[in-house]
Amino acid sequence: MMSRKMKVLLVVGGCLLTLIAFVYFRGWDGEEVKRDSIATVQELAKHPIYGKYSFGETDKVIDVGMQPLGLTISLISEAMKRDAILKAALAGQGLEIRFHPFFKGTESNFFLARGDLDVVLAGDMPTLTAASVYGITVGAQNRVGLNSIVAKRPLLIKELEGKRIGYAFGSTAHHNILQALHTEGLREADVRLIQLKVSDLPDALDHGEIDAFAAWEPTPTIALAKFDDFVIIHRGLASTYLYFSNTFADRYPKAVHQIVASQLRTINWLKRQKSNLRMACSWAMQAGKDFTGRDMVLSMEQYASLIERDLLTVENVSIIPRQDLETDGRLFRVP
Structure with missing residues (x-):
């Protein structure tokens, strides 16, 4: 039978496989980067913001790590917080859900590894790290952007x-x-x-x-x-992803399906009409201000335009192999 780790890599797909090759075969060779990363990990447990979080005292509370400063992650998370269908479905299993803001996915992963978080919305590199080091179940991809x-x-x-x-x-x-x-x-x-x-x-x-x-x-x-x-x-x-700790996914498979369904429901709701998109943008922009204490410089229209480009519109992206662009490559051999 195929292992869970292999299933995760297959779900995540070619993008993360490219990252695996880049990270493991090229390596991390910056001394300053190594020093900074160690300091960050050591300080996270006593972080002035995160140290005040109250994670679920029992396994009946689902703790989700999200990023108010991530374009689509913030929007999706804020809409899911308000999803009455999700809350009712989880309540039927005796569960409740809480969302916790973080600056970046690597910080969410720290608390995922400690068992404080059950679910994370993060970018491709944090997802790859979690899949390689901790073991996760990837539920969905929620953005392909720039x-x-x-x-x-x-x-x-x-x-x-x-x-x-x-x-x-x-x-x-x-x-x-x-x-x-x-x-x-x-x-x-x-x-x-x-x-x-x-x-x-x-x-x-x-x-x-x-x-x-x-x-x-x-x-x-x-x-x-x-x-x-x-x-x-x-x-x-x-790209960004929604993923679960394997412990949580194994224990509450129905809850996993309900949370993934909530994300899909959110995207369909955003597409339904402009007023829904504007409402969700206002939630996300306020969440960013609450987290950083700074006003969003972008207008509502600019924010909504970015969401439409990165989340609601699927575009074809042509990726031409580098060797084909060389002077002796295929493109120069076309008659």
Whole structure:
């Protein structure tokens, strides 16, 4: 019989398999990155925000980790919080659900590993890490969109050599940096990776503390709206997922189905009419403000436009192999 871990990898698909090859065969070689990651893990248990969370005292409480600063994750989570059908279905099993905000998926994974969280919504890199290290059941993919590298002037990726790049460690944007550098023959050691909160990246770039940053939406769009001289110099595909600890999935398979159904129900509800999308955007924008204490720079229309692009519209993305673009590649041999 196929193992659960193999099932997870098959569900997640080609995107994560690409990441596996990149991480395990290329490796992590930045000393600053290693130092930052260790400090982060050690401090999470006493985090000024997370240390105050009250996780379920019994196994009848489902604890969910989400990200108010993640475009589609925030929107879906806020709608699921208000899903009366989900609440009623879980109550029928004697269960209730609670949502806990985090800055990034790697932090959610820390609490998933400790047994505090049962469910996480996060990007592809945190999902890959959880599948490889902890063992999870992936229920659904909820976004395929773009992450961006932002700078104060147009730059080629190779011109980032020796530059300071802001990022959130272990995130999908972190992977985009590594991948972009790799395509130009650069290593992590060839740049200075500066770990920051995703909400602090735009101001850090404006103040000259970094030379560029990588982030997921809506942070790049917020940055461009706030600072006229900012430009996007690189974009990379990224995806987000809904996943469960294996312990929870084995114990409550019906609850897993109900939570996945709630996400699908949410997406269908958002597509039904514009007023639903605007209402959910208002919930997500308020959640982001409550979490960071900062107003959302984007208008409702801008936020809704990003959601339509990344979540509600499925587009074909042509990925042409690099070797086909070379001067002796297939495209140059076409008569």
